[in-house]
Amino acid sequence: MTYCVGMKLNRGLVFMSDTRTNAGVDNISVFKKMFQWEVAGERSITLMTAGNLATTQAVVSLLNERALPAEERGTLSIVEAPSMFQVARLVGETLREVIADQSGIEGPQADSTFGATLILGGQVRGGEPRMFLIYPEGNFVESCADTSFFQIGETKYGKPILVRAYDPEMRFEEAVKLLLLSFDSTLKANLSVGMPFDLHLYETDTFRHGQIRRIEQDDAFFAEISSGWGEKLREAFDTLPDFSLD
Structure with missing residues (x-):
């Protein structure tokens, strides 16, 4: 299983992903789930x-191949697309193509065994920072004022803290703290999500990758x-009134 969160702030975009992949309790591995493409001064893209x-892995490999210089391939790539919307279309088409090749079935009929969901975010010069949630069928939705963060994978355990505490005015330092609490809640509830975590902070209008760390x-x-969060929760619990059995 997986847990990834993409968050849109007034200051920029914040991405965090876990790295655990398993095929049963005795077959656990670490695989990177966050990928970046950059044309310094022109665009920064995170998937x-x-x-x-x-x-x-096939989707990322195809995107990497199609990001090669034009003379080495024949299709428009995500490092050339004129807007983040067009980047999202290319990524969605690539995902749909890979699933169809692996399952032999296209579109909504694709075998869920081969399914994948993606969070795509970044900024292309001439546009604003944008973030998209891309479904296995290749279609996607964009973040907005009502939905300013996306989650994929094992989402339910880490969502309550995000819903309660998210603020678009947050500083990056506060956003990272909030995401770590969300990931901590998920780790404690589901063993299929695990460390290390990958983090990327993209600052609006820089058009280059920001801080990337593990x-x-x-x-x-x-x-x-x-x-500290566990202690504060226990303290808060103790201050609430007890239920009356009378």
């Missing part, structure tokens, strides 16, 4: 993947956040 590993198992800040 996060959830679903069938063979499908998502949060490892022994990260001191995450340990402090995790234990």
